[in-house]
Amino acid sequence: MKAILFLILFPCLALAQAPVLESKIHDKNRPLPPLVEARPYAELKTRAPAGAQIVFDGGRLDGFRKGRWTVKDGFFQADKVNGKGPGSLVTKQAFGDGQVHLEWAVEKSGAGNSGIYLHGLYEVQVFNSYRNATRIYADGQAGAIYGQYPPKVNACRPQGEWEVFDIHFTGPRFKEDGRLKTPARMTVEHNGHVIHDDVPLTGPSSHHKRPPYKVMPEKVPFMLQDHGNPVMYRNIWVLEKPSR
Numbered sequence: 001m002k003a004i005l006f007l008i009l010f011p012c013l014a015l016a017q018a019p020v021l022e023s024k025i026h027d028k029n030r031p032l033p034p035l036v037e038a039r040p041y042a043e044l045k046t047r048a049p050a051g052a053q054i055v056f057d058g059g060r061l062d063g064f065r066k067g068r069w070t071v072k073d074g075f076f077q078a079d080k081v082n083g084k085g086p087g088s089l090v091t092k093q094a095f096g097d098g099q100v101h102l103e104w105a106v107e108k109s110g111a112g113n114s115g116i117y118l119h120g121l122y123e124v125q126v127f128n129s130y131r132n133a134t135r136i137y138a139d140g141q142a143g144a145i146y147g148q149y150p151p152k153v154n155a156c157r158p159q160g161e162w163e164v165f166d167i168h169f170t171g172p173r174f175k176e177d178g179r180l181k182t183p184a185r186m187t188v189e190h191n192g193h194v195i196h197d198d199v200p201l202t203g204p205s206s207h208h209k210r211p212p213y214k215v216m217p218e219k220v221p222f223m224l225q226d227h228g229n230p231v232m233y234r235n236i237w238v239l240e241k242p243s244r
Helices: 002-009 011-015
Strands: 053-056 070-072 075-077 098-105 114-118 122-126 163-170 180-182 185-190 193-200 232-240
Touching (some): 098 114
Antiparallel strands (some): 070 075, 075 232, 098 163, 114 122
């Protein structure tokens, strides 16, 4: 009864709590998402709409800071040089709430491990998960919000074919004293399937950890991870929401 009265009398404090997930992080016994067929690429809305910011259109990596990835044939790839990867890519421009569109592909062998980090902190996983070819815990599958939510379905295409992500992101908000006001939220579409539907995030992504939120600006660059695998990216654009 006291807990109920507390939530009624202090609703703002109740809203300030980050969600707590029951599932253990990276639990290998957690069921993998069911397999579905990816929708045909021609049916997907991949062209940047009016007002979108083009991050990569198939030419130079001018939208990123000091990018050392290899550009060829309208995409860029994380090639190793002397056994080392090129390092992660961070956008020059900071972005707030809105839609991020990008397309990625993995080679026909290997894990193809990478990820896109919204605000540099919240990862949507890139991985070779076609037909569960490369085994990994459910919250590390392609399309997972890493360490938090497995995708509802596994919509991956065969290795070597282009995957399509559309990520609708709302960043966290903080009070003047630095406490969390509202958590970050994501809706993610993978190859035409909604795999996350406006889910609240527990905080930043991390391996075997769920770190707490930290105060951040409302606009922050995003990052593409170099995880030592030759992952490919193309057609990256962002459509921001008006500031609220």
